[in-house]
Amino acid sequence: MSNSIFGKRIKEIREGKGISQAELARRLGHASNSYVRDVERGLFTPPAKRLGPLARALGVPVIRLQEASLETRLRNLDGEVVAMLKDYKHLSVKDREAILKTYHRIKRGKDGPHR
Numbered sequence: 001m002s003n004s005i006f007g008k009r010i011k012e013i014r015e016g017k018g019i020s021q022a023e024l025a026r027r028l029g030h031a032s033n034s035y036v037r038d039v040e041r042g043l044f045t046p047p048a049k050r051l052g053p054l055a056r057a058l059g060v061p062v063i064r065l066q067e068a069s070l071e072t073r074l075r076n077l078d079g080e081v082v083a084m085l086k087d088y089k090h091l092s093v094k095d096r097e098a099i100l101k102t103y104h105r106i107k108r109g110k111d112g113p114h115r
Contacts, residue, residue, distance in 0.1 A: 004042035009068040011040040013058050027057035045072050048097070066093045070100070 014024055014036075021033035021040070028035065038044060046054060051069060055062040070093055081103055085096055 004072070006045045006065075006068045006072040007040045007042040009065070010036075010054070010058070013060055013064070014040075017059060019058070024057055028053060045069055063093060066097075070096060 014021070019027075021036040025031075025033040025036045030036070039046060046069075048066075048069070051065045052062050055065050058065075085099060088096060088099070091099075
């Protein structure tokens with residue numbers, strides 16, 4: 001799964017504000033910059049509950065990070081689902097997140113063991 005869109009967005013914001021990886025890591029309470037480096041390299045996207053602190057540390061509205069996170073996850077979905085969610089741009093990020101979570105629950109139920 002590629003998380004590179006989100007990582008690139010974080011790096012753009014961080015560099016645009018003149019913040020080093022080490023400084024951002026410090027603001028997030030990490031002892032080293034490896035967390036920030038790994039996010040920027042696209043190794044993972046932080047969970048939704050961590051986007052608020054990350055946005056505050058970068059000095060940007062959390063919606064900018066939510067949109068980047070959603071865009072990253074959409075890149076990894078089936079084409080039909082992506083097309084559907086793109087058609088619903090009038091919905092808030094929160095609503096599109098809910099649709100995405102529902103899709104994943106349905107997919108797990110279809111592909112996983114039956115109860």
